[in-house]
Amino acid sequence: MGRIGGAVRTAICGTALMLLALPGISAATEPAGMGGMRHGDNADMKTGDPGKMKPDKHDTEMGEMIFSGKVGPWMGEARLVDMKAQLEQSGVSARTAARFAGKRHLMLFLTDPATGKPAAGVAGKVVVAGPDKASSSIVTLIPMGSHIGVDVDMPAPGKYTFKAEIESGGKKGSATFPWTLK
Secondary structure, three states: OOOOOHHHHHHHHHHHHHHHHOOOOOOOOOOOOOOOOOOOOOOOEEEOOOOOEEEOOOHHHHOEEEEEEEEOOEEEEEEEEEHHHHHHHOOOOHHHHHOOOOEEEEEEEEEOOOOOOEOOOOEEEEEEEOOOOOOOEEEEEEEEOOEEEEEEEOOOOEEEEEEEEEEEOOEEEEEEEEEEEO
């Protein structure tokens, strides 16, 4: 079997650990693995206004909302999950959780403003510019149920800027939003 690059191995392990760390995911204790939920399932999200999701009881598991607004023809909501904090809350050893310091999972939820339903077949990328501007990176968003997401490295405190470029069904949209890491 070929060698897997360190960055790929870290991303795969980080995503797997984050998913395992989410409360209620143990397949041994819940029918259907996650109490009937799938990754990205918004069963606990309330939709009042078309295209706007309102978090209910799972705010901490869904991360901090860092953007809500138009992304081209869609309504969008971006959230960041602090992977180290999520792992610590789940009871993972401090040593294991420490490996994820500075890592966040970016989730972007897109909905059709007319129907309030999640946009289908969404693809995109995000340019993340760090506080020093030299730490900019371009990351590809991966479909994950009802959202698209990716793990991003945010090692230093300061203002980060996210510029999302999205495509779906021949439509394109973009949004730029800041977030400050304290």
